[in-house]
Amino acid sequence: MSIGRMDLNLLKVFDAVYEERNLVLAGKRLNLTQSAVSHALGRLRELVGDELFMRTGKGMVPTGRAAAMAPALRDALRRIETTLGVEPFAPAESTRRFVIAANDHLTSVIIAPLSRELQHVAPGVELVIRPSTRLDLAEQIDLGRIDLAIGIFAQVPDRLNSRTLMSQGEAILMRRGHPASRRKLTLRDMAKYPLVTVSVGGQEEGAVGGFILERGLARQSEMFDRQALEEALQAEQEAPHARVTVPHSLAIPELLRDTDMLSIVPASLAVALVKDRDLLRRQPPYQSGTSTIRAVWHRRDEHDAAHVWLLDMVAKTAHAAEESLG
Template sequence: MIEKLEIHHLRTLDALYRFENISSAAEHLDLSQQAISLQLKKLREILRDQLFVRTGHGVKPTPYAKLIEPHIHKVLSHLNEIPLPESIAPNQIARTLVISATDYTQRVIVGNLIKTLRQSAPGVKVIVANIESVNLTKKMQQGEIDLAFTSEGYVPEGLISASLFTEKYLCVSANKAINLDGSLSLERLVEHDFVVTSPGTGSFKGSADAWFTRQGLRRNVVVSVPSFFMAQEYLKQTDLVGFIPSRLLPCEGLTEIPLEKYPPGYEVVVAYHPGARSDSFMAWLLDLVSKRFSASI
């Protein structure tokens, strides 16, 4: 019959132990005297004992009620020690955080985030995976991925994205024959061959091609690579030119080519499942990331 005991039963017993008066116990629990009497009746059925007997001034516990009193207080004490989510500090968290990120955001965002977690939440282990786009929503719903750092426009439906900062492209090359007297015109720029970054399936079209078309120009792309880091390496070893995000520069071996006009930048975002905000640790982490980059703009 013990399994039929409920928390409100234990709180009623605790109040009766404390006040030895049904009226005072009812007031303490913000219940009516009738409700306390009904609960006491139910408790007598469950525990098969009178528990409290009436006296001239209230009620007194029976020998059995006195016997179980320490157990009742112990259970309630343990219940009261259960922390609420918002009361748990980051340094008390022990969990695994899975981050999906582009090579660029791994360099610019994730490394510093891991450093912060080592200081503020050392019990958090981190898995960093290359960006997942096709199945990102499904994997976040299933809890396989917690956060994604990517570019605006690459966040699938069903997820929330928050802008962190705007990145801009700079043009670079290792080709010392390029005339760097002043700003280079776009007409002169497209006389050179390009390398583009195309994650996933390789393509000779990069994000700036539509912009070149609007300028009435067409560039010649001869190399497509999967990451900005590989683009930098290939640029160092050839006479090609390419656009690299400004936060990855300067880069030894490459020289910036000042241009008369530049392609538009792009928004770097953090993406997460709508349920993440109900997770106190994730809410803390999202606020941390957002404040860090809003302060650096």
């Protein structure tokens, strides 16, 4: 196929359909009718000699050829836009759509205040939050379907960039009126009272040592320092009693209500959950580790002005959350 026959606008259609998996949504993104998108896709299919997308009950599913083409084509589009300045980024005027991967804890602590700030500085910018717990997170970043992933990563491959956002320790949550609420928590309390813990992936998802490794990206699966707790209790010849393990941290308040359970959570989550709730926050009675939250993105976006702006906004919001920990 000769590049001379190629209308580069067809690549923008491919990009939109690949991202949205829906012709109507792709058309809205490009300000085109569904008919125009279908026509453009037909021209591209003829040039490439492949169906590219198959219509199914779940939307437009890319063929193997489309999946193989997508990373390089989408990377090329971003580079062309950056080089030519086709889409100069002005936050106040932009209608850019950013896809961020984050768990419910970080959505509450970082994304929510970020969204409120964007109402003032970039009212047209759209945020789409995907779960960072999905097993194909690294693949989604590679394919360009996720612009930024926020979380705790033990290992980041060379093809990805990362930036430290904030550091935090752990806290213990309990209901008001809990038997241990009027005194300092002890290790005996941690063994006596059942625990609510958060785990977004176990051994069945490939988690080892509290982290899931996929395509060179190792991300946290357990939201507490299990080793520190177990070692501290072992020294006292005690053992923790984990009664409930949940994948969603925002379920913790309901689980603690009317029970004597304790919950070990990241410090920033504890600060968020005790606001306007019937919960108390306490320091762990043992030395737990400090976790570092980072943003991770693909190197192809490092010169994208819009992406750089988003990263700076996320970092600013995370810094404010870290300062609130006191």
